[in-house]
Amino acid sequence: MAESDGRTLGDEEVAAAERVIRSGMLNSVWGTEARALEREIAHVYGTRHAITCSSGTAALHLAVVAAAPDPGDEIITTPITDFGTVAPILAQNAVPIFADVDPSDGNLDPEAVAARIGPRTKAIMAVHLFGAPARIDELRALADEHGLALIEDCAQAWLTGLPGGRLAGTVGQVGCLSLQQWKHITCGDGGVAITDDDELARRMRLFSDKGWDRAAGRSHAAFGLNYRMTELQAAVARAQLVKLPGVVAARRRTAVRLLEALGDLPGIRLPRPGGHAWWLFPVVCPDGDAPERAAHLAAAGIPARAGYLAEPLNRAPVWDAAIYGAARYPLDGYEPNPCPRAEELVDRTLLVIDWNENYTPEHVELIAHEMSKFRARP
Numbered sequence: 001m002a003e004s005d006g007r008t009l010g011d012e013e014v015a016a017a018e019r020v021i022r023s024g025m026l027n028s029v030w031g032t033e034a035r036a037l038e039r040e041i042a043h044v045y046g047t048r049h050a051i052t053c054s055s056g057t058a059a060l061h062l063a064v065v066a067a068a069p070d071p072g073d074e075i076i077t078t079p080i081t082d083f084g085t086v087a088p089i090l091a092q093n094a095v096p097i098f099a100d101v102d103p104s105d106g107n108l109d110p111e112a113v114a115a116r117i118g119p120r121t122k123a124i125m126a127v128h129l130f131g132a133p134a135r136i137d138e139l140r141a142l143a144d145e146h147g148l149a150l151i152e153d154c155a156q157a158w159l160t161g162l163p164g165g166r167l168a169g170t171v172g173q174v175g176c177l178s179l180q181q182w183k184h185i186t187c188g189d190g191g192v193a194i195t196d197d198d199e200l201a202r203r204m205r206l207f208s209d210k211g212w213d214r215a216a217g218r219s220h221a222a223f224g225l226n227y228r229m230t231e232l233q234a235a236v237a238r239a240q241l242v243k244l245p246g247v248v249a250a251r252r253r254t255a256v257r258l259l260e261a262l263g264d265l266p267g268i269r270l271p272r273p274g275g276h277a278w279w280l281f282p283v284v285c286p287d288g289d290a291p292e293r294a295a296h297l298a299a300a301g302i303p304a305r306a307g308y309l310a311e312p313l314n315r316a317p318v319w320d321a322a323i324y325g326a327a328r329y330p331l332d333g334y335e336p337n338p339c340p341r342a343e344e345l346v347d348r349t350l351l352v353i354d355w356n357e358n359y360t361p362e363h364v365e366l367i368a369h370e371m372s373k374f375r376a377r378p
Contacts, residue, residue, distance in 0.1 A: 001303055001363055005181070007356050008243050009236075016235035026231045028052070029209070033234035038192070040241055045167055045175070047194040049201035052229040052237075053208050056155040056178025057084035059191030060125075061091055062204035062227065063174035066195070067149040069094040069122040072330045075151075076116050077125040079312035079342045080106045085127055085153050086313055090323055093330050094122065098314040100339040104284065105271060106308075106350065107134040109341075110142055116337075117142075123149035128157035128168045130352065131277030136162065136171045149173050158184040159248045161275030168275075169194055174204070179233070184247050184279065185240035187233040250357035251278040254364050261368035268293075268351075268371070280308075281353040288348035293374050300370045303354035307346040314339050 020026060020033060028034035034052045042050040053059050069075065071093040077085055079098040089096045100112040106129045113124060124143050126134045136152065143150040152169050154160065155178035160168035169175025174197075179190030195201050203222075206213065211224035229237075255278045259270055262283075269284040285293055290306040297304035314336035322328055353367065 001301060001354075001359075001366075007358055008185070008240065008247060012239040012242070013236045016239045017232055020231045020235045023231075028228050028231050028234060029214070031231040031234075033231040033238060034229050037229075037234045037238050037241070040238060041177070041192050041194065044241070044244075045170055045194050047170060047175075048196045048198065049194065051193045051195075051201060051204045051208060052234060053191045053193065053227040054229055054233075055084075055189045055227075056176060056180055056183075056191040057087060058208070058227040059176040059178070059193040060085060060151070060153060061088035061225075062193045062207055063125075063151040063176050064088040064092050064094065064123070065207045066174055066193075066197075066200040066203050067123040067151065068203075072120060073122040074118065074120045075123045075125055076113050076121060078106075078108045078127050078129070079314040079336075079339045080129060080309065080345065081127045081153065081313065082155070083313065083316070083318075084155070085125060089125070095120070095330055095334065096313075096336075097121070098312075098336050098339050098342075101342045101345070102135070103341045103345060103349075104269065105129065105132045106282065106342070106345055107132060108139065110135050110138040112339075113139065114142055117146055117148070121146065121148060123151055125151040125153060126172070127153040127155075128160050128277075130271075130282050131157050131160055131279040132271060132282070133157075133160050133162055133168055133275040136168065140171050143172075152176065154178075155180070155183065156279035157277050158244060160277040163275075170196075173197055173200060179237050179240070184251075184277065185237065185244050187236040187240065190229055190233045190237055247357045248277050251355055251359075252276070254359045254361070255281055255355065257361060257364045258367060261364060262371055265372055278355050281355045282308075283351045283353070284345070285349050285351055288344075290349050290351040293371075294351050296374045297351075297353070297367070297370055300366070302367055302370060305352060307350055308352050309346050312339060312342045312346045315343065 038050040150172035152172040207224040208227040211222040294306040
């Protein structure tokens with residue numbers, strides 16, 4: 001199968017890095033590349049602001065800061081996601097509350113979210129899992145009804161489409177993008193938070209630069225960390241951003257071919273293609289044989305695995321450990337609630353196939369052939 005590392009890195013990125021190094025300015029406070037990347041991403045997404053930072057996790061932390069939870073406030077999110085979704089909640093002394101998912105795609109179920117809203121709920125953090133659009137309009141309506149912030153984790157969802165030609169990341173108050181090595185485009189690590197809200201943008205930019213109000217001299221207006229993106233990261237990301245439409249289009253082309261090839265195969269439920277950006281190609285196996293199917297594909301040289309995670313985040317070992325030193329605050333007495341549909345997906349029914357823009361029709365044919373060869377256990 002096609003290699004996944006350095007998928008579209010080439011002469012353009014080399015030239016971008018050389019440009020920065022020869023300029024002698026690698027720090028984005030005084031450089032031009034990070035600010036240019038912000039303008040370019042804001043243009044792509046049609047937002048007023050884009051704030052670059054050091055990772056997708058940092059972007060999510062900026063979004064949680066913008067939501068301004070008090071210690072002990074709750075943020076509702078999904079148990080099927082990278083820990084980078086949850087870590088910023090803990091970093092702000094807030095409490096993650098897990099809501100169950102739609103079993104067809106692993107994205108948050110708005111009805112399950114509604115059932116978890118309580119007096120301490122401050123925000124909803126939705127993840128567009130694997131590049132599939134979450135039911136974000138329903139979640140936005142729910143957030144508005146209860147006066148909550150809505151954060152969109154689009155780390156796996158570059159150019160994921162929504163009804164009406166909108167993009168994932170533009171419905172919530174803040175959308176978060178990742179430039180980590182394995183995402184659609186990369187600068188190794190990097191993140192971007194997008195928003196139309198001037199005040200939220202101000203808070204996020206301050207927090208990413210140690211609360212330093214640069215216009216006021218060496219004056220720190222608020223608590224913050226150093227989440228600045230470097231000029232090298234930004235220059236490489238700018239070269240990658242030019243390639244993004246082609247990357248997503250290529251992934252969509254081959255994914256649709258595989259959907260067509262597998263359309264009549266019994267024992268599996270295929271993803272809906274509408275708006276999908278295909279970070280991974282997920283398949284639901286209702287009979288619970290995802291581990292066996294994944295092992296079959298892996299034995300044939302296809303990068304497939306069951307479950308995506310070792311366990312859903314509501315069952316992660318971290319909840320049995322101290323968070324700060326020996327303290328459990330704000331998780332004293334905390335026990336994540338069960339999410340049976342998410343747990344079943346991870347344990348038995350979810351199969352994911354690595355996907356990238358270098359896949360060819362021959363790769364699709366191989367995957368379809370091996371999927372059709374699998375015989376379910378009697």
